[in-house]
Amino acid sequence: MLIAFNKPFNVLCQFTDRSGLQGGMPARRTLADFGLPAGVYPAGRLDHDSEGLLLLTDDGRLAHRLTDPRHKQPKTYWVQVEGTPDEARLAALRRGVVLKDGPTRPARVRSIAAPALWPRDPPVRFRKTVPDAWLELTITEGRNRQVRRMTAAVGLPTLRLVRVAVGDVALAGLAPGQWRLEAR
Template sequence: MSCADFGRLHSVAGTVFWLVVCRRCAHYWKLVIILFNKPFRVLSQFTTESDKSVLAGFIDIPGVYCAGRLDYDSEGLLILTDDGNLQQRIANPKYGKRKSYWVQVEGEPGEGDLEKLRKGVRLKDGMTRPASVELMSAPDIWQREPPIRVRKSIPTSWLKLAISEGRNRQVRRMSAHIGYPVLRLIRHQVGEWELGNIPVGRYKVL
């Protein structure tokens, strides 16, 4: 946009949307924001030279791009928008957007294990910021295809975990660091935006 613009979040009847307002001419634009429930084994991009599934198979709205990424083997909330400034505010860790996950792990972590994540753990790329984490009951969600591989001799647990960083495969590395490999990872919230009841493989335009 050529105007001197800035964005503000608005909420009407429970729907959150983003307006860009020009300081000089008072014109405004309602930006396109898409909440997509990304399935397992889908790349967070529209094209690829491989045979992997991409966003183009699910989203047919032109001119939108991912605001942050979600790993190929992770599921849940992926935000797309047509505004570069908003992309940066969501994706860039310096803005501290909180990202919340449901994490199924192998084993049964205790409070001592979770406290390590709350204080921060040292990974190869440095200390993590303190995370919010607690045990939770299994969420009422869709069945993954293919399903996870469960070893009958080892129980699994679900964690509710939130971070304000965006390092590569960070949640998986944090969980592995304390000895509990991730079996399934679902992002259900980024900042103000929540996955809600959007079916897997479908999207909602705000």
């Protein structure tokens, strides 16, 4: 079974919030809040503060194929960045950038018009004097906070990050919190 789920902003990519069970902290929203079928688990992760396509499966081999960097599964994101992406910055992302944990693989990247997305709660802070722009960025690895670190490395801090595709599975038509069974 393969499920495409539109993970909302500020939702954990796990079914329980272990940190919320200690120290009197309120539990955060988790995947358990969305009526997903029993026995499925995330194939990969999306940060708490990222949104969009999360794949879940009950098939360990499929999960491995989707997440292992050796399979070079493309993951596509729409990224709202602070600043103006010039050709030099885009070229650096296309070549791959050096992060603290080593160089990244080259990315596919292009500037795009602001996509028609659902409102984010809370909204991204608007600053009249600081420009922002949108990029479509595709990577074939999945390091911790990789897209955010890549854009920051070229001087374009990420404001909003939405994954829109993993391989041939696209987010298309799913509102935040909705899921669908994918044909396999």
